[in-house]
Structure formats: structure tokens, C-alpha cells
Amino acid sequence: MSTESPAKPRDFIREIVDEDLRAGRYQTVITRFPPEPNGYLHIGHAKSICLNFGVAGEFGGWCNLRYDDTNPTKEDVEYVDAIEEDVRWLGFSWKEHRHASDYFDQLYEWAEHLITHGKAYVDSLSAEEMREYRGTLTEPGKESPYRNRSAEENLDLFRRMKAGEFPDGAHVLRAKIDMASPNINMRDPVLYRIRHDHHHRTGDKWCIYPMYDYAHPPSDAIEHVTHSICTLEYEDHRPLYDWVIENLPVPSRPHQYEFARLNLNYTVMSKRKLLRLVEEKHVNGWDDPRMPTIAGLRRRGYTPASIREFAERVGVAKRENIIDVALLEYCVRDDLNRTANRVMGVLDPLRVVIENYPEGESEELSTPNNPEDESAGVRSVPFSRVLYIEREDFMEDPPKKFFRLAPGREVRLRSAYFITCTSVVKDESGNVVELRATYDPATRGGDSPDGRKPKATLHWVSAAHAIDCEVRLYDRLFKVEAPDAGEDFLAHLNPDSLRVVPSAKLEPSVRGAHPQSRYQFERLGYFCVDPDSTSEKLVFNRTATLKDAWAKMK
RNA sequence: UGGGGAGUCGCCAAGUGGUAAGGCAUCGGUCUUUGGAGCCGACAUUCGGUGGUUCGAAUCCACCCUCCCCAGCCA
Numbered sequence: 001m002s003t004e005s006p007a008k009p010r011d012f013i014r015e016i017v018d019e020d021l022r023a024g025r026y027q028t029v030i031t032r033f034p035p036e037p038n039g040y041l042h043i044g045h046a047k048s049i050c051l052n053f054g055v056a057g058e059f060g061g062w063c064n065l066r067y068d069d070t071n072p073t074k075e076d077v078e079y080v081d082a083i084e085e086d087v088r089w090l091g092f093s094w095k096e097h098r099h100a101s102d103y104f105d106q107l108y109e110w111a112e113h114l115i116t117h118g119k120a121y122v123d124s125l126s127a128e129e130m131r132e133y134r135g136t137l138t139e140p141g142k143e144s145p146y147r148n149r150s151a152e153e154n155l156d157l158f159r160r161m162k163a164g165e166f167p168d169g170a171h172v173l174r175a176k177i178d179m180a181s182p183n184i185n186m187r188d189p190v191l192y193r194i195r196h197d198h199h200h201r202t203g204d205k206w207c208i209y210p211m212y213d214y215a216h217p218p219s220d221a222i223e224h225v226t227h228s229i230c231t232l233e234y235e236d237h238r239p240l241y242d243w244v245i246e247n248l249p250v251p252s253r254p255h256q257y258e259f260a261r262l263n264l265n266y267t268v269m270s271k272r273k274l275l276r277l278v279e280e281k282h283v284n285g286w287d288d289p290r291m292p293t294i295a296g297l298r299r300r301g302y303t304p305a306s307i308r309e310f311a312e313r314v315g316v317a318k319r320e321n322i323i324d325v326a327l328l329e330y331c332v333r334d335d336l337n338r339t340a341n342r343v344m345g346v347l348d349p350l351r352v353v354i355e356n357y358p359e360g361e362s363e364e365l366s367t368p369n370n371p372e373d374e375s376a377g378v379r380s381v382p383f384s385r386v387l388y389i390e391r392e393d394f395m396e397d398p399p400k401k402f403f404r405l406a407p408g409r410e411v412r413l414r415s416a417y418f419i420t421c422t423s424v425v426k427d428e429s430g431n432v433v434e435l436r437a438t439y440d441p442a443t444r445g446g447d448s449p450d451g452r453k454p455k456a457t458l459h460w461v462s463a464a465h466a467i468d469c470e471v472r473l474y475d476r477l478f479k480v481e482a483p484d485a486g487e488d489f490l491a492h493l494n495p496d497s498l499r500v501v502p503s504a505k506l507e508p509s510v511r512g513a514h515p516q517s518r519y520q521f522e523r524l525g526y527f528c529v530d531p532d533s534t535s536e537k538l539v540f541n542r543t544a545t546l547k548d549a550w551a552k553m554k
Numbered sequence: 555u556g557g558g559g560a561g562u563c564g565c566c567a568a569g570u571g572g573u574a575a576g577g578c579a580u581c582g583g584u585c586u587u588u589g590g591a592g593c594c595g596a597c598a599u600u601c602g603g604u605g606g607u608u609c610g611a612a613u614c615c616a617c618c619c620u621c622c623c624c625a626g627c628c629a
Contacts, residue, residue, distance in 0.1 A: 127626085171627095260622095320622055
């Protein structure tokens with residue numbers, strides 16, 4: 001973790017941390033990122049990761065990675081590895097790698113402490129009865145008939161729960177707080193439940209498992225976490241968090257703070273819904289490039305820096321928010337514009353024959369890898385008599401604002417020559433199948449000695465040298481801004497969220513590119529090599545389009 | 555109708571009694587060997603509403619309105 005001096009506070013969390021440090025309440029800031037291993041991390045988690053690791057780093061402290069693995073029935077090791085990879089990929093390193101389950105022994109001992117001190121009791125109400133006793137939002141709850149068992153009886157029962165003498169649901173351990181509390185979380189919340197289940201880390205050692213509300217505060221205290229940052233829905237739980245800390249002989253005094261989770265339009269973010277997309281195969285797995293998961297964004301071609309930048313721009317506050325995905329897209333474009341090398345590729349090829357270019361010949365033309373970054377150098381691209389240009393870049397009868405190729409018109413081929421369309425070849429049904437053109441040898445490299453300035457510059461590829469690649473064009477997964485709004489979010493799936501171009505024509509320099517390599521296909525967008533690529537055929541994912549002023553005019 | 559939060563531009567978000575930052579989006583213009591990028595400019599007389607305090611209020615007070623969260627042996 002870095003040791004740079006504290007940055008000036010940029011949000012209320014950092015303000016609190018800054019003030020706590022200034023007041024000497026803590027010497028070191030310690031945070032934790034506590035995912036439950038029951039699904040993949042998504043962009044919302046990225047915000048939390050950037051916050052927790054970011055704050056700790058900025059103030060010279062550290063952040064622990066701690067799995068909240070207190071519910072064996074929902075959790076799986078498959079997710080553990082994915083989570084670690086994602087956090088690391090985002091560019092963060094944790095100090096300690098822990099699991100709530102590391103503390104099960106201590107947590108159990110402290111539960112007995114609560115019992116001994118008359119702060120917890122074993123309840124034997126059924127789940128339904130307990131719900132009835134809990135009361136409602138407007139009416140207080142009733143005390144369980146088991147609430148006043150003696151400490152001895154409670155201890156005996158609790159030990160027998162642990163020993164496996166009872167079936168699931170027979171008893172629970174509850175905190176003895178206040179059944180009439182206006183805060184439902186304080187109406188004797190459950191601390192432990194019986195679960196005869198195999199835990200992915202502790203195996204069959206336990207058949208009672210602590211609840212989040214009981215496990216989290218002491219886990220923070222054991223790790224000396226100072227600022228336990230979570231999302232708004234836990235605000236109501238803070239009094240319980242404090243109660244647990246105050247009633248246990250824990251080694252430190254952490255505090256909980258809540259911020260608003262990230263929401264994005266045109267997507268869904270709940271783990272339940274994401275899981276459904278995966279299980280019902282509406283997408284091809286958790287890392288499908290259309291998913292808002294970190295794995296999906298990675299495969300889509302997003303850079304860690306762009307996601308960190310996004311988290312920064314989005315801010316941290318307590319206000320409910322729905323961020324426009326356009327901001328996320330802006331962040332990748334901004335990063336990739338500066339870092340991705342350019343390459344030419346034609347998605348929808350239209351053949352162009354340069355009639356005055358010698359047959360069977362070719363030449364190499366030099367072109368910059370990245371006009372935004374001279375240090376990226378240059379490469380050469382082959383030019384010859386037969387080329388492909390984008391079908392979209394030609395119109396037989398162009399409207400006023402269309403500056404691209406048309407019969408009789410001269411345009412520049414990027415880094416190559418000016419060409420003039422001389423005729424159009426059509427098939428029987430009238431479709432344009434080929435263009436005939438002439439080139440001006442004096443314009444080699446793309447400049448005319450006489451100062452002629454064509455209105456358009458097109459990307460192109462030499463037919464004989466082009467390599468065939470599969471290109472996957474992604475669009476937003478949902479057609480509507482708030483797919484979450486109605487009852488069936490699947491009804492809003494965008495049927496055109498994936499369009500496959502089986503054989504796009506790419507310039508030969510991309511041959512052999514490794515998965516995750518990112519490029520800008522000039523005038524088209526940013527693309528990233530997909531792991532589905534083989535030595536036979538490269539597969540590219542479109543990360544984001546380039547803004548296309550003409551497309552907008554149409 | 556209990557409790558906990560939140561309401562500043564289309565979307566985020568600063569602002570902490572002294573006269574509304576910034577970003578994204580949008581719209582103009584400029585430039586351009588990517589109609590990309592860049593550059594320049596426009597974009598809240600107004601801060602959920604109404605009263606009040608004050609020389610002065612988005613900021614303080616009162617009342618009201620709207621939205622979100624909580625009745626899992628989930629996290």
C-alpha cells in the first residue's frame with residue numbers, strides 16, 4: 001500500500017477519516033473489503049473496492065480482503081478465486097487475506113460471553129412464530145416465552161446446538177435487546193442459527209453459523225479495522241453493530257459508515273438478476289462482455305485505470321444515484337484514446353479496384369501507431385491494386401452532408417493515396433459489388449503536392465494482405481434505461497446486444513495478437529482480443545464505438 | 555400511519571451564512587491524414603415547497619411534500 005501523504009478530502013468518508021486522524025482517534029486507517037463469495041464482483045463492487053482500498057492507501061493505512069462467509073448454503077469456492085483475480089486486476093493489493101470463518105472459534109466464545117452476561121438467549125420459537133412475535137413496522141414485538149431462560153440453561157442449550165444435537169431450525173441464539181424497539185433490527189436479532197451444512201472452508205466442523213450482524217463487528221475489531229464502510233441499507237443496522245461491539249470484549253473500536261451504492265442505467269446490478277442471466281443463458285457466463293461484472297468488463301476490453309477513473313468521477317455520497325453508462329464509456333474511450341494503438345480494419349467490406357495501379361504489385365506505407373502518442377512509433381501497412389473499404393463509406397447518390405466516397409469524388413485513404421471513384425459495378429439485382437477507381441501517385445502518404453484537401457479520409461485494407469477475423473459487436477444488454485423497474489427485467493433484453501461479424505478484414509499487423517490486446521480500429525472504435533481466439537482466427541470484442549458524427553446526422 | 559436515510563442543471567456532484575465549482579450528456583463553433591481526439595463557447599437569477607430569522611440563506615429555524623431502506627434462522 002502506498003504511503004503518500006493524505007490527499008485533501010473529496011467526499012464525506014474521507015472527511016471523517018481525515019478528522020479522525022487529525023483528532024488522534026486512530027493512528028492508522030484500516031479498512032476492509034468484505035465480499036460474500038456467492039457471485040462475481042460487478043462495477044458496483046468496483047466502486048466499493050476503490051473507496052476502501054483508495055482511502056486506506058491515501059491515508060497511509062491498509063485494507064484487508066475479508067470474505068463474509070457466514071452462510072455455507074449460498075457460498076462457493078468458485079467465486080473466491082474470481083474475486084481475488086478481479087481485485088488484483090483492478091490494481092489493488094490487500095494487507096491481510098481473511099475470512100469471517102477464521103474467527104468462528106472466537107465468535108463462538110464471545111457468544112458464550114453474551115449468554116453468561118445475560119445478553120443473549122436460546123430461543124426455540126419456529127421461524128414463523130418468530131416472525132409473528134417480531135411485530136410490524138408500526139407495532140412493537142412481543143417477547144418470546146423462552147426469553148428468560150437462565151444463563152445456565154442457555155449455555156447448555158447453545159453448547160448442544162454446537163454439538164449437533166438439534167436439527168436445523170430447532171433453536172437460534174438471539175441477542176436480548178428490546179422487542180419494542182422502533183428499529184426492527186434491535187428486536188432481539190438472531191445471532192446464530194443451526195445449519196447442518198458443509199462449509200467451503202471449515203468443512204463439517206460447525207453446524208451453527210453466526211449471522212452477518214453478529215460476525216461483522218467483531219471481525220472488524222479483531223482486524224483493528226477503523227472505518228467499516230458499507231452501503232446505505234445497513235444504516236439501520238448501525239445501532240446493532242455498535243451494540244455488539246459494546247457488549248463484547250473486543251480489542252478495538254471500529255465504526256461503521258454508509259454510502260450510496262452505485263447504480264447504472266441500461267443494466268441490472270443485483271447478484272440475483274446477474275445469476276439469472278447466467279443460469280438461463282441470456283449471456284455466455286459471468287464474464288460475458290455485456291455483463292457489468294468486472295470479469296465481463298475486462299473481457300470487453302475495459303482497462304483497470306478506466307474503471308478506477310470512473311469510480312473517482314462518480315463520487316461518494318449518501319444520495320441514491322443512477323449513473324449514466326455514457327460516463328463509463330467516456331472513461332474507457334478517454335484511456336484507450338491515449339494508450340491503444342491504431343490499426344485499420346473493415347467490418348463490412350466493399351471491393352475497390354485501383355485501375356491505374358499495377359497488377360500484382362504492392363508497397364508498404366508507413367502510418368503512426370497512435371497520433372496521440374508519438375512514442376508509440378509507426379508501422380507499415382501493405383497497399384495494392386485491390387482494396388476493401390467500409391461499405392458505409394460509399395454512397396452512389398450521396399446527400400449533401402455525406403463527405404465520403406461517391407461516383408466521381410476524390411477521398412483520401414488514410415496514410416495512403418487519394419483515390420477517385422470512376423465507376424460502380426453492380427450485380428443483377430442492382431447491388432453495388434465493386435468500385436473502380438484511380439489513384440494519384442503524387443499523393444503517396446496522404447498529402448497532395450498541390451495542396452488538395454479531400455473532405456474525407458477513409459480506412460482501408462489491402463485485399464490480398466488482409467486477415468480474416470471474427471468481430472463481436474456489443475451493444476447495451478437492455479433496451480430500456482431502467483430494466484429493473486417492472487416485474488420482468490428479462491422482457492427488456494436487447495435482442496441486438498451482440499452482432500457477430502464472422503469475417504472482418506484486418507490489416508496484417510494484428511496477426512498473432514494476444515488475448516486482451518487492445519486496439520483502436522480507426523474510425524470504428526476500440527477493440528480487444530478475446531480469449532476465444534485461436535492461432536487460426538483472431539476474435540475481437542468491441543469495447544466501445546468511436547463517436548460518429550455522420551451516424552448522428554442520419 | 556414506527557424507525558432510519560436522502561432531496562442542488564437531463565445524469566452525477568461541490569458548496570458547511572456572504573451572493574450556485576466541476577464532470578458526463580446535449581447544442582454551437584474551430585481544427586483535423588480517424589466526420590475520432592483536441593481547442594473555444596453555450597448550458598441552474600436558482601438550490602423539493604411554504605413561511606420565518608438575518609444587512610445577507612442552498613446553507614439556520616418551523617411546517618409541509620417526494621423518494622429510498624427496514625418486519626430473512628440472507629448479506
